[in-house]
Amino acid sequence: MEGSLEVVILPVRDVDESKRFYAERLGFTVDLDLGEGDGRFVQLTAPGSGCSVQLKPGLETGGRPALLFVVADVDAARAELAEAGVAVSPVQHFEGADRVDGRGGRWNSFVFFDDPDGYPWTLQERPAE
Incomplete structure (x- = not known):
């Protein structure tokens, strides 16, 4: 199967805290910040990377990376x-x-x-x- 791994979805405890970490400390670019509450997700990409991370609420409910x-x-x-x-x-x-x-x-x-x-x-x- 040909394609590319483009997104790793990370369940997080606090979307805003994680967004600040990736954007401010790691220098990732914020691509998207959509939705609210449990439906919110933020997508960030490291400069030069072909794969992004999406932050979604869910760590406290046993969420797993996707x-x-x-x-x-x-x-x-x-x-x-x-x-x-x-x-x-x-x-x-x-x-x-x-x-x-x-x-x-x-x-x-x-x-x-x-x-x-x-x-x-x-x-x-x-x-x-």
């Missing part, structure tokens, strides 16, 4: 993984916070699976430009 892998064709990537014996979700998209079966709009088509240790992976389709 990995986002971007592919050109989510249907083909799903088929390749399924053929290799990986238990993958159907292609899904988000409507608000809900995952719904089927393709969505730009940047809104995903496949989900876990590795053998339970780490969640998300495949996201990059729109053809």
Whole structure:
């Protein structure tokens, strides 16, 4: 499966404190700061890096890091993984916070699976430009 690891999702105790740490102490650029409460996430990228971190509330509820892998064709990537014996979700998209079966709009088509240790992976389709 060809693609690139572009986002590591980190559950954090305090989004603002973590944002300050990554931005002010490590020099990461704040790419996005969206949502509120449990739906909030902040995305930051280190200068020169092709992979970003997203900070999401959740550490206090046992959250685990998640990995986002971007592919050109989510249907083909799903088929390749399924053929290799990986238990993958159907292609899904988000409507608000809900995952719904089927393709969505730009940047809104995903496949989900876990590795053998339970780490969640998300495949996201990059729109053809």
